[in-house]
Amino acid sequence: MNEHQLINKIKAWLEEDMPYGDITSQNILFQSHNIRATFIAKEEGIICGIDIINLVFQTIDKTIIFEPSAKDGDFVKPGFILGDLSGPLDKILMGERLALNLSQRMSGIATMSHQYAQKVQGYPVRIVDTRKTTPGLRLLEKYAVRVGGCYNHRYGLSDAVMIKDNHIAGAGSMQNAVTQIRAHIPHTTKIEVEVESLEALKEALDLDVDIIMLDNMTNDMLRAAVAINQGKAILEASGNMTLDRILDVAKTGVDIISVGALTHSVQALDISLKFLP
Numbered sequence: 001m002n003e004h005q006l007i008n009k010i011k012a013w014l015e016e017d018m019p020y021g022d023i024t025s026q027n028i029l030f031q032s033h034n035i036r037a038t039f040i041a042k043e044e045g046i047i048c049g050i051d052i053i054n055l056v057f058q059t060i061d062k063t064i065i066f067e068p069s070a071k072d073g074d075f076v077k078p079g080f081i082l083g084d085l086s087g088p089l090d091k092i093l094m095g096e097r098l099a100l101n102l103s104q105r106m107s108g109i110a111t112m113s114h115q116y117a118q119k120v121q122g123y124p125v126r127i128v129d130t131r132k133t134t135p136g137l138r139l140l141e142k143y144a145v146r147v148g149g150c151y152n153h154r155y156g157l158s159d160a161v162m163i164k165d166n167h168i169a170g171a172g173s174m175q176n177a178v179t180q181i182r183a184h185i186p187h188t189t190k191i192e193v194e195v196e197s198l199e200a201l202k203e204a205l206d207l208d209v210d211i212i213m214l215d216n217m218t219n220d221m222l223r224a225a226v227a228i229n230q231g232k233a234i235l236e237a238s239g240n241m242t243l244d245r246i247l248d249v250a251k252t253g254v255d256i257i258s259v260g261a262l263t264h265s266v267q268a269l270d271i272s273l274k275f276l277p
Contacts, residue, residue, distance in 0.1 A: 003055070009136070010059045013098055025090040035089045035275055039082040039103075042270035045111035047074045047082060048144045049103035056099040061091040072147050073110070082271065096273050105137070106144040107269035113148025113262050115243060120250040120257075127246070127257050128153040128236075132264040141263045153258055161185060162213070164194045174200065178207045192236070201225050205232055214254065215239050222252040 057064040064087030116127045127150040133141045142152045154160040171177035192211035193204045216239035236256035
C-alpha cells in the first residue's frame with residue numbers, strides 16, 4: 001500500500017468517525033488554540049504505527065507537527081514517550097482516536113509476533129500470519145507482523161493457490177483439484193494443499209505439489225510427516241498453534257508454522273495521548 005492509498009483509507013476512517021464534523025470540539029471556545037501533547041506507552045511491548053500517527057494528523061491538518069521519539073520495532077516500557085504533537089487543539093482531538101486505534105492495534109500485533117518469533121529463535125522455521133485479519137486493515141496488520149519479527153503468508157486469494165478441504169470436496173478428489181488448477185495457472189505459481197492425515201500427505205506428495213499444509217495434526221503426526229516428506233515439499237503446520245506449543249512444533253522439523261492468533265486474537269497495546277500544560 002503506497003502513501004496515497006493509505007491517505008485515502010485514513011480519509012474514509014475519519015469520515016466514519018465524524019461524518020458531520022466533531023460536534024463537541026467544534027462548538028467549544030478553547031482558551032488556547034494551539035496545544036502540545038505527547039503519546040505515552042502505558043505497557044511494555046513493540047511499537048508499530050509511528051508513521052501512521054503522523055499521516056492521520058497530516059491528513060486532518062498539515063499544520064499539526066508530530067515529532068516521534070520512537071520508531072517501529074522499538075521495545076518500550078510503561079511511561080516511554082513515543083512522540084510529541086503540536087497544533088490546533090480541535091484538529092488534534094479529531095484525529096486522536098483514529099491515531100490511537102491504529103497504533104494500538106498495530107503495536108499489539110507486533111508485540112505478539114515478537115513473542116512468537118522469540119520462542120523459536122535458533123530453529124530453521126518461519127512463523128507466518130494468515131488471512132484472519134480485520135477487513136480494511138490487512139496490509140497494516142501484516143506489516144505489523146513483520147515489524148514484530150514474523151513473516152507474511154499470502155496477502156489474499158489472488159496471490160497463491162491454496163487447495164483446502166472444501167475445494168477438494170467440491171472437485172471430488174485432491175487429484176481432480178490439483179489437475180484442474182495446473183491447467184489454468186502460470187508455471188510460476190506454487191500450489192499448496194491442505195491435508196489432515198498422513199495418507200493425504202502421501203497423496204499430495206505423489207501429485208508433486210509445492211507446499212503441504214498439515215492441518216490440526218499432533219506433534220507426533222508432524223514428526224511423522226517430516227520423515228515421510230524427506231524434504232520434497234515445504235511443510236506448513238497449522239491449527240491450534242499457541243504460544244505455549246510453538247517451540248515443540250518447531251522442534252518437529254516443519255518449515256512453516258502459520259498462526260492466525262497473530263492478527264485475530266491480539267490485544268491492543270495500551271497507548272495514550274496526554275495534553276501538556
